[in-house]
Amino acid sequence: MSGTTQILDLNRYDPATGGGSALLQARQRHAGASSVLFYADPIEMVRGEGVWLTAADGRRYLDVYNNVPSVGHCHPKVVEAIARQAAQLSTHTRYLTQVVEAYAEKLMATFPAPLSNLVMTCSGTEANDLALRIAAANSGGRGVIVTRAAYHGNSAAVNEISPSAWKSRGPAPHVKLVPEPRDAGFLAAVEAACAELREVGLSCMIVDSIFSSDGIFAEAPGFAAAVAAVRAAGGLFIADEVQPGFGRTGAGMWGFARHGVVPDVVTMGKPMGNGYPMAGMVTRPELLARFCEETGYFNTFGGNPVAAAAGLAVLEVIAEEGLIENARDVGQFFREGLADMAARTPAMGEVRGAGLFIGLDFIDPDTGAPNAPKASRTINALKDKGILIGAAGLYGHTLKIRPPLPFSRENAETFLKALGEILTN
Secondary structure: OOOOOOHHHOOEOOHHHOOOOHHHHHHHHHHHHHOOOEOOOOOOEEEEEEOEEEEOOOOEEEEOOOOOOOOOEOOHHHHHHHHHHHHHOOOOOOOOOHHHHHHHHHHHOOOOOOOOEEEEEOOHHHHHHHHHHHHHHHHOOOEEEEEOOOOOOOOHHHHOOOHHHOOOOOOOOOEEEEOOOOOOHHHHHHHHHHHHOOOOOEEEEEEEOOOOOOOOOOOOOOHHHHHHHHHHOOOEEEEEOOOOOOOOOOOOOOHHHHHOOOOOEEEEOHHHHOOOOOEEEEEOHHHHHHHHHHOOOOOOOOOOHHHHHHHHHHHHHHHHOOHHHHHHHHHHHHHHHHHHHHHOOOOEEEEEEEOOEEEEEEEOOOOOOEOHHHHHHHHHHHHHOOEEOEEEOOOOOEEEEOOOOOOOHHHHHHHHHHHHHHHHO
16 A cells, blocks of 8 residues: 555664664674664663663653553562562473462453453464464454554464565455544444455454554444454454553553453453563453364463563552553543644644553645654654654554553653644744
């Protein structure tokens, strides 16, 4: 599609420019073509604390982008839990351990019935790969419906349903792309995709329930009806909660709940361990049992004692510090400030989002067309002011505002002031 942007190219360092520090040259030499770094001049980070990151030159940056340390960089409670468990027991998953079952019990209490089985993995990619296999085993089909700028991971199977990661290829015959849910046309697109996949059999529709890579569409008109259409066609609904999960939307623990639906499968990742690599998949017992009848599955490190200790600390911090409520209140304040600025700034388009997950479009003031260069310039100008931010959307013209959950009104005001100065000057 003309003008679309590949997710790994958004705000990416271009190695063709050459030069740079010895550390940068070492990264390029070791990682080769797989190296992905932010900014034209990459930053060497040495410390994180709360919503702040500190670079090697001593400069502090306000992190308005990173959802991995969702309860704050290097949160003391999470750090202590990891260190304590690593000093006591760190092993594979074939033994009984109290901390793993304590974590599972606390996590599963946040899900609606009948979602009661948990499989822990090490990454969101693994969780989504397993979810696809469970869907296929239960539906008997291979067809998958995803949004046209989706990203769900990087294994062979999951990359096939991650169009925002494709460079020189289109969708496989068993994958159908639908537009992001801007309006009621989403339902019609999903119904058409169900019909087109009838020959190979519909396996599932998988979406990130805030449509992050598509440009953040929190309200998603027609979404619940589209899920019903998928089920009527014999498919399952997989909610990818790697981005909106763990309280980020400010309306409970999980993003899918905002849409009034209960998924067949839920996948989780990045913020689950606040930086410790852990992820998971939740589903109904009968769906997991059907898969396990035909496939022996285990994960050596997924759900190991150290991961469980990290995850348990994250859940406790979310509750103790009222981070879901903070996401709701600060997110509303933030969106209102951005909307007020957009009303006075022709280059700013829609402001969308829920909680501390906000999308801000940049547009051509005359035509309303997506303006990715403006977004890119703004991202780098904010970096110069000590603020880290990213981009999203099919055309790369949407600021993806997704700070750690302890983000405060004062932090939001810092961002709004800096953005106003950039757009004015």
